[in-house]
Amino acid sequence: MPWPLFAARKGYSRLADLTTPSSSAEGGEEEAAVEADPNRSHDIRNTDKIARRVLRKIDRRLIPLLFVTYMLNFMDKTILSSASVFGLQEDTGLEGQDYSWVSSIFYFGYFVWAYPTTFLIARLPPAKYLAGNTLFWGLVVALTAACTNYGGLMTVRFLLGVAEATITPAFMFITSTWYTRDEIPTRTGIWFSGNSVGGMAASLLAFVIGHVKDTVGPWRWMFITLGVATFLWAFVMMALLPDSISTAKFLSEEERQFASSRIVVAGTGRTEKTHWRWEQVQECLVDPKTWFLLALEMLTQIPNGGTQNFANLVIKSFGFTSLQSTLINIPYSLVSAGIIVGTGYLAGRFRHVNCLLIAGVVLPCVVGSALIHARQHTSKPAKLLGYFLLSSGSAAMPLALSLVQANYRGVTKKMTVTALLFLGYCVGNIAGPQFFRSEEAPTYDTAFRTIMVCYMLVVVVAMGLRFYLRQLNARRIREEGFVGSAGDAGVVGRWRGASLEALQEFGAAEVDNRADQRLGDYEDATDWQTVGFRYRY
Secondary structure, three states: OOOHHHHHHHOOOHHHHHOOOHOHHHHHHHHHHHHHOOOHHHHHHHHHHHHHHHHHHHHHHHHHHHHHHHHHHHHHHHHHHHHOOOOOOHHHHOOHHHHHHHHHHHHHHHHHHHHHHHHHHOOHHHHHHHHHHHHHHHHHHHHHHOOOOOOHHHHHHHHHHHHHHHHHHHHHHHHHHHOOOOHHHHHHHHOOHHHHOOOOHHHHHHHHHOOOOOOOOHHHHHHHHHHHHHHHHHHHHHHHOOHHHHHHHOOOOOHHHHHHHHHHHHHOOOOOOOOOOOOHHHHHHHHHHHHHHHHHHHHHHHHHHHHHHHHHHHHHOOOOOHHHHHHHHHHHHHHHHHHHHHHHHHHHHHOOOOHHHHHHHHHHHHHHHHHOHHHHHHOOOHHHHHHHHHHHHHHHHHHHHHHHHOOOOHHHHHHHHHHHHOOOHHHHHHHHOOOOHHHHHHOHHHHHHHHHHHHHHHHHHHHHHHHHHHOOOHHHHHOOOOOOEOOOOOOHHHOOOOOOOOOOOOOHHHHHHHHOOOOOHHHHOOOOOOOEOOOOO
């Protein structure tokens, strides 16, 4: 629906209803009220304290839970790489491309469950559903230790993909439920950095367990240890992670109302009590930015799928031992975590640098893959430098995820693009290991040539997305007649020409009252239908 038509249907007869306080009688009356009431400034300061307190409480409750869960998620998924150099291939009789398929089959399970789980996340209590998936995932990881052949490994890895398909989409849903558009990139960067910290922890665990000499074998102890830890962590999530803002017991009634209003005026809309809308699915599929983001996801995950599972084998090919290969991944993971958190902060602090950051983090990977590909003409330190340059590539995914969370309105539309994104994630990660041909070991020339090309294409797609979103913002400004902001929710955030400032000045109850009076069923409108919505790029 065109934006002016949507505004007319909602009763906005003039642009004054959408813009600054000076353009409406209501805004002028409120400004006069502030001047006439000397106690108003005191109320504003008190509300500002509430705002900081609410955000601090949300961060303290959610971020550690999401971070640790994502850390375990990555450890359980990538411990296969460490296990591969501690006897897994020999004990299970893997030959030829068998190990590549054991790596890839995980993403077939992920692929099968990616869309159904996004539907369930929006329909079921997300925290309980997430905890249930984590219980199942922990059991599957522990059972991997019982595998004795190729068929057994293929089965448990497929089931692990099914179990873990819920984690990232659920985290995206939770983040956009609780945080504003300016806060989403930084918080996404923090919990996503659990990936890299998990890689470091997995390497430390593999180094310690790698010294075990018994009949069970170190690779089996790796899976048992992580499986049990994940299973127990699920009970922590069940007890502490709230399903929604309205049921969050760690907030008072006033704080819950304030937290909900923050998302109305500066987020992407409430996610409670919404319905699945097939017209939003259709809109998502014809939205050009959906396909830009899908291309970004596929192109970044082809390299990820290979390096994630073959990392230790590649490092060994440089002339290091199995134990040394696990230690080398520790600083690699620290560098990756730092880049993820740093770029997440920058994307939250500056609204129009996201695509530039995506291009920036993959350019070192182009150089790194080129150095490894030319290994016959480079020294051992140069090969290792090339490997470490690949560490920045993992920051591209959380930057793309934050674009989805901040640039899509409408629960169904948002969950549909999330599902598509993770279908692309699966395709990339399924294809990635297949470029590591067993007959090319240990140099894997085809793989590193492919990685180099994929990252070069990522730069092109990221710049194309940036250009498209800039043009889209410019067109909407021309059609709607005012600039708007990429930091508020669109027309809700502009009922007084402010975003969080209105909430802090007038209080949660007043914002809720005015928004509800003006908007009707607007809450689940999409970004296309929202007057004043501006895109981050």
